[in-house]
Amino acid sequence: MANTVTLTVNGKTVTREVEERTLLVHFLRETLGLTGTHVGCDTSQCGACVVHVDGRSVKSCTTLAVQVDGASVTTIEGLAAADGTLHPMQAAFREHHGLQCGFCTPGMVMSAVDLVRENPTPSEKDVREGLEGNICRCTGYHNIVKAVLTGAEAMRSGSDAKIAAE
Amino acid sequence: MANPSGIGASVRRREDKRFLTGSGTYTDDINRPGQTFACMVRSPHAHAAIRGIDTAAALAMPGVVAIYTGADMAADNVNGLPCGWLIHNKDGSPMKEPPHFPLARDRARHVGDTVAVVIAETREQAKDAAEALVIDYEERPAVASAVKALEPGAALVHDDVPGNLCYDWHLGDKAATDAAFAQAAHVTTLDLVNNRLVPNAMEPRAAIGEYDRATGEHTLYTTSQNPHVIRLLMGAFVLGIPEHKLRVVAPDVGGGFGSKIFHYAEEAIVTWAAKKVGRPIKWTAERSESFLTDAHGRDHVSRAELALDKDGNFLALRVHTVANMGAYLSTFASSIPTYLYATLLAGQYKTPAIYAEVKAAFTHTTPVDAYRGAGRPEACFLIERIVDKAAIELGIDKAELRRRNFVPKEAMPYQTPVALQYDTGDFAKNLEMALPVVDYAGLAQRKTDAKARGKLRGIGFATYIEACGIAPSNIAGALGARAGLYESAEVRFHPTGSVTVFTGSHSHGQGHETTFAQLVADRFGLPIENIEIVHGDTNKVPFGMGTYGSRSLAVGGSALVKAMDKVERKAKKIAAHLMEAAEADIEVKDGKFSVAGTDKAVTIGEIALAAYVPHNYPLEELEPGLDEQAFYDPKNFTYPNGCHVCEVEIDPETGVTEVVAFTAVDDFGRVINPLIVEGQVHGGIVQGIGQALLENCVYDDETGQLVTGSYMDYCMPRADDVPSFTVQYHEDQPCTHNPLGVKGCGEAGTIGASAAVINAVVDALAEYGVTHIDMPATPQKIWQIVRQATPAMAAE
Ligand code: FES
Ligand code: FES
Numbered sequence: 006m007a008n009t010v011t012l013t014v015n016g017k018t019v020t021r022e023v024e025e026r027t028l029l030v031h032f033l034r035e036t037l038g039l040t041g042t043h044v045g046c047d048t049s050q051c052g053a054c055v056v057h058v059d060g061r062s063v064k065s066c067t068t069l070a071v072q073v074d075g076a077s078v079t080t081i082e083g084l085a086a087a088d089g090t091l092h093p094m095q096a097a098f099r100e101h102h103g104l105q106c107g108f109c110t111p112g113m114v115m116s117a118v119d120l121v122r123e124n125p126t127p128s129e130k131d132v133r134e135g136l137e138g139n140i141c142r143c144t145g146y147h148n149i150v151k152a153v154l155t156g157a158e159a160m161r162s163g164s165d166a167k168i169a170a171e
Numbered sequence: 172m173a174n175p176s177g178i179g180a181s182v183r184r185r186e187d188k189r190f191l192t193g194s195g196t197y198t199d200d201i202n203r204p205g206q207t208f209a210c211m212v213r214s215p216h217a218h219a220a221i222r223g224i225d226t227a228a229a230l231a232m233p234g235v236v237a238i239y240t241g242a243d244m245a246a247d248n249v250n251g252l253p254c255g256w257l258i259h260n261k262d263g264s265p266m267k268e269p270p271h272f273p274l275a276r277d278r279a280r281h282v283g284d285t286v287a288v289v290i291a292e293t294r295e296q297a298k299d300a301a302e303a304l305v306i307d308y309e310e311r312p313a314v315a316s317a318v319k320a321l322e323p324g325a326a327l328v329h330d331d332v333p334g335n336l337c338y339d340w341h342l343g344d345k346a347a348t349d350a351a352f353a354q355a356a357h358v359t360t361l362d363l364v365n366n367r368l369v370p371n372a373m374e375p376r377a378a379i380g381e382y383d384r385a386t387g388e389h390t391l392y393t394t395s396q397n398p399h400v401i402r403l404l405m406g407a408f409v410l411g412i413p414e415h416k417l418r419v420v421a422p423d424v425g426g427g428f429g430s431k432i433f434h435y436a437e438e439a440i441v442t443w444a445a446k447k448v449g450r451p452i453k454w455t456a457e458r459s460e461s462f463l464t465d466a467h468g469r470d471h472v473s474r475a476e477l478a479l480d481k482d483g484n485f486l487a488l489r490v491h492t493v494a495n496m497g498a499y500l501s502t503f504a505s506s507i508p509t510y511l512y513a514t515l516l517a518g519q520y521k522t523p524a525i526y527a528e529v530k531a532a533f534t535h536t537t538p539v540d541a542y543r544g545a546g547r548p549e550a551c552f553l554i555e556r557i558v559d560k561a562a563i564e565l566g567i568d569k570a571e572l573r574r575r576n577f578v579p580k581e582a583m584p585y586q587t588p589v590a591l592q593y594d595t596g597d598f599a600k601n602l603e604m605a606l607p608v609v610d611y612a613g614l615a616q617r618k619t620d621a622k623a624r625g626k627l628r629g630i631g632f633a634t635y636i637e638a639c640g641i642a643p644s645n646i647a648g649a650l651g652a653r654a655g656l657y658e659s660a661e662v663r664f665h666p667t668g669s670v671t672v673f674t675g676s677h678s679h680g681q682g683h684e685t686t687f688a689q690l691v692a693d694r695f696g697l698p699i700e701n702i703e704i705v706h707g708d709t710n711k712v713p714f715g716m717g718t719y720g721s722r723s724l725a726v727g728g729s730a731l732v733k734a735m736d737k738v739e740r741k742a743k744k745i746a747a748h749l750m751e752a753a754e755a756d757i758e759v760k761d762g763k764f765s766v767a768g769t770d771k772a773v774t775i776g777e778i779a780l781a782a783y784v785p786h787n788y789p790l791e792e793l794e795p796g797l798d799e800q801a802f803y804d805p806k807n808f809t810y811p812n813g814c815h816v817c818e819v820e821i822d823p824e825t826g827v828t829e830v831v832a833f834t835a836v837d838d839f840g841r842v843i844n845p846l847i848v849e850g851q852v853h854g855g856i857v858q859g860i861g862q863a864l865l866e867n868c869v870y871d872d873e874t875g876q877l878v879t880g881s882y883m884d885y886c887m888p889r890a891d892d893v894p895s896f897t898v899q900y901h902e903d904q905p906c907t908h909n910p911l912g913v914k915g916c917g918e919a920g921t922i923g924a925s926a927a928v929i930n931a932v933v934d935a936l937a938e939y940g941v942t943h944i945d946m947p948a949t950p951q952k953i954w955q956i957v958r959q960a961t962p963a964m965a966a967e
Contacts, residue, residue, distance in 0.1 A: 034200075035202075039193065040196075041194065041195075044199075044375070045373045045375065046458040046881070046882055047457045047458045047459055048458065048883050050881075050882035051458075051882060080193060081191075085192055091192070095192070098187070099183055099188070099191060102183070102850045105680035105850060105854060106374065106679050109425075132890070134890075134891050137889050137890060137891050139889075140373065141373065142371055143850075145850075145854040145856055146890040147853040147895050148850055
């Protein structure tokens with residue numbers, strides 16, 4: 006059965022017809038062509054599909070498009086600044102070689118950003134536990150952890166700078 | 172370093188920007204006009220006769236375009252998927268190679284065997300229709316374990332393969348080995364299992380087949396590590412499509428670890444069916460399908476015996492291994508437990524006599540093939556485990572027993588008794604570098620401290636060697652390889668001095684776009700931005716063998732060097748002409764061509780322009796253009812080696828093992844990009860730790876059902892399962908036979924880690940009398956060991 010959903014995706018309002026069973030991840034990838042969000046499993050365990058819904062990280066493979074009608078969704082494509090400047094977390098992943106094949110990366114980065122939002126000063130242990138829902142087969146996590154710790158610091162100083170400027 | 176992007180610099184990866192912003196292009200991200208979707212219909216039974224398939228109801232479902240079965244493929248004379256390596260039995264007869272049809276014809280031989288394909292307008296419609304397909308299966312008895320498959324009376328996987336024996340192969344000098352055992356002061360014996368694993372690259376396999384009626388050209392987009400190999404195997408052997416009418420594209424690929432080397436049924440199915448339906452067809456695996464159909468890894472059952480003299484010198488090693496091939500021979504399956512395993516059984520030791528016997532068995536399970544390390548982790552695990560056991564039995568320190576038996580660096584090049592010739596290696600140095608890093612001297616204190624906290628602490632060593640960049644082609648061919656093992660490269664300078672490099676090598680996470688560009692930047696003094704690396708498209712790059720076995724830099728990088736040599740030779744001639752000097756007087760440094768003893772110089776950019784706008788150019792002697800191609804066939808394998816040390820703490824109350832420290836000291840020869848090399852080691856270590864403590868692919872022995880078919884049952888290592896690592900390397904022992912001196916680093920972590928972890932676990936459990944534990948050393952297993960031992964110990 007067709008339903009109409011209206012979402013704000015990466016700042017743009019979109020209205021589309023969807024089937025009831027359409028998953029958010031398929032809506033993003035196939036209806037909107039935002040293929041940065043990946044599907045790595047069918048049991049909601051790998052985190053390749055993580056996006057932000059109203060600022061919180063969500064596994065888009067376990068969310069129906071109709072469930073998020075009216076919400077604001079940010080995908081990996083919407084994380085960098087409009088001028089292309091990488092988000093501090095993206096920059097930290099590059100600096101510390103926190104990605105190899107890049108397949109887990111969008112979900113990993115989106116999870117990491119939310120992790121730091123919840124806990125701006127995470128320890129290594131916090132990062133490891135916080136990313137427990139994201140599987141990476143390539144990096145052995147070593148450089149991901151380094152990247153997230155650096156990204157957290159950069160996000161803190163970024164928001165400090167913002168506060169100081171206000 | 173002259174160039175900030177040159178050899179030895181930790182250049183940040185150039186591919187990262189697209190991956191970090193969601194603009195990578197993986198196969199499933201590609202959509203072709205008019206595309207349909209395929210759902211593969213999989214056998215739910217491990218073994219069943221297919222008595223009939225009724226497609227009528229499914230064909231009537233909404234959106235269904237076509238349904239094909241094995242009979243349709245047979246009618247089109249589609250052949251089976253070939254095996255790329257012929258192994259001969261002890262008696263010289265060839266191995267058994269039963270056909271492996273892309274769509275099963277009369278029999279399903281493992282859970283997940285493909286029996287039909289449903290093609291529909293949408294993925295959901297294809298899945299719905301697949302449910303409606305009526306398949307009349309007659310279930311047959313199945314066998315999942317290789318050891319059981321070889322027992323008399325076992326269910327047969329292929330009627331014409333008696334006893335399920337694919338081959339019975341051996342290597343080494345049996346008589347010399349037996350004689351050494353007869354003289355031995357001590358013999359250590361160890362039975363061990365190398366557990367089956369599922370590779371689990373995070374990107375599930377996918378394939379899109381497309382046919383252009385106008386040109387008669389087929390295109391296959393696929394998640395492959397080696398698009399040319401797929402083109403050759405599928406075109407020439409399976410579908411009979413000439414290579415000039417078949418393009419294979421492997422775009423961004425989300426990890427492979429070996430599992431994306433092989434030619435898979437789905438690739439042939441979508442390519443063949445796309446022509447039949449006249450529309451592109453996309454298939455993307457769900458993770459459950461990946462578990463059932465990606466080739467698995469390992470699955471050896473072995474008995475090892477080590478003969479020693481009274482001083483702990485190794486005299487001989489005798490090994491019997493049973494290897495599980497699964498239901499069919501996957502592309503390189505037969506070579507893994509033979510030429511990539513038994514040939515490595517010398518390890519780092521000067522054991523004078525070695526004899527190995529390998530029996531390979533068919534079973535009603537998913538085919539088994541190369542998975543990161545491929546044979547070498549199995550060899551390393553066996554050697555390093557038995558050396559540890561011998562050390563315990565003889566009361567010799569584990570580091571010391573290794574040291575005593577290392578092949579000394581003075582003995583290089585060293586001919587092992589199992590066919591390989593190591594070119595370089597300083598094994599003692601690796602160990603001596605590692606010992607202070609891991610504070611070996613402080614171990615006893617750490618054990619005592621742990622004890623006070625109620626924990627059991629243990630240390631484990633793995634001093635490994637591996638063989639990478641399998642070669643040379645003619646010797647591999649004599650041993651049964653049905654492919655060449657060279658690599659190709661083309662260096663194309665453009666008129667204004669930028670460069671495109673085409674490589675037959677393939678990156679699925681290894682960072683070629685950075686490392687290969689560093690080689691060019693370094694050689695010609697160019698900014699890295701001016702260099703593009705192209706790979707993964709058979710219509711663009713010269714015929715190449717792709718990426719596996721840690722070969723990219725050693726073989727593909729060497730081909731690139733050869734192509735750059737050719738460019739430089741021609742550039743020198745052009746420079747001589749431009750500067751009116753003799754070619755012999757031209758000196759080249761960092762892309763500058765100067766006349767010796769003068770300040771006259773031209774850059775490679777100026778030379779390129781002259782080559783493409785040949786107004787002032789020696790046209791009688793030289794062709795215009797600056798574009799050279801090279802193929803490189805290595806003279807030998809390369810031999811990365813190292814010393815990995817793991818320290819664990821076990822909680823005897825829960826059986827949980829925590830890896831508290833892991834140190835890797837490696838010799839990869841020359842290192843081009845340290846950041847990338849260290850990343851490869853980290854990833855490898857975690858796959859090794861995963862095998863040792865977490866991962867296990869389990870089949871039900873009675874039914875042949877895959878018990879661990881999802882991430883709910885198959886335990887993947889996650890961030891909180893592992894620590895951060897200490898990774899060091901030295902560059903003292905460059906490879907002697909390739910122009911870069913590089914050895915390869917992609918598999919080392921996995922090869923060393925599982926042995927180091929299990930050695931540490933056994934060390935931690937020593938007080939319970941444990942001398943071996945099979946992988947994975949799960950909390951349950953350890954808890955049981957501790958429980959069973961505790962009353963006995965209390966009674967003492
Ligand atoms: S795709 Fe694996 S958790 Fe969503
Ligand atoms: S970078 Fe490949 S899975 Fe994480």
